[in-house]
Amino acid sequence: MKKYLIVIVMVCCIIACKNDTQKLADLINQIIGRKIEMPPYSKAQILGIPTPIVDSLFRKNKIIIYTPPLLCTSCNLDCLEEWKIYINELKKYKDICFVFIFSLRDENELTNTLKEFDFNYPVIYDTNDIFIQKNQILANPVFYTLLVNKDNQIIMVGNPIGNESLWKLYKQQIQLLSQ
Secondary structure (H helix, E strand, O other), X not given: OHHHHHHHHHHHHHHHHHHXXXXXXXXXXXXOOOEOOOOOOOXXXXXXXXXXXXXXHHHOEEEEEEEOHHHOOHHHHOOXXXXXXXXXXXXXXXXXXXXXXXXXXXXXXXXHHHHHOOOXXXXXXXXXXXXXXXXXXXXXXXXXXXXXXXXXXXXXXXXXXXXXXXXXXXXXXXXXXXX
16 A cells, blocks of 8 residues: 555655646746846946946847846845856857846945956846846746847846756857857
């Protein structure tokens, strides 16, 4: 009897996982091609030093990396080292940029972490959660990393950190966008 119960529980788990996977795939298909709105941010910071945002930045192909307030602690920002590697890999493409948007409550903690990692790239401090408010379709954590074309249409979603096959897909799409 125990064996049958275990088998039934396993089958239910597999079915539930397939349903969740299908729901996620459906969500992804719904947002691919949709436009996102880039809020009118006026400045970013590089290592805590305010820097103006050039309007042309938002008219390029871009990888947007959004980090919600709960993920802004220094232990969750270890991925910055990998992003630096990815940025260097894509330097040959002049029409791709990286837009890091941090929704946060404690600017000092983020500034200190960025300095600790010597993360010398523009970072937008979104203290009022404007990005998610303007783009509520992106509330699912799967959508916190996006490849977006010049027209701000979503081309790909998902965080490639630690996922080499996804990073290869990103690079292929970026190459296509750059032609």
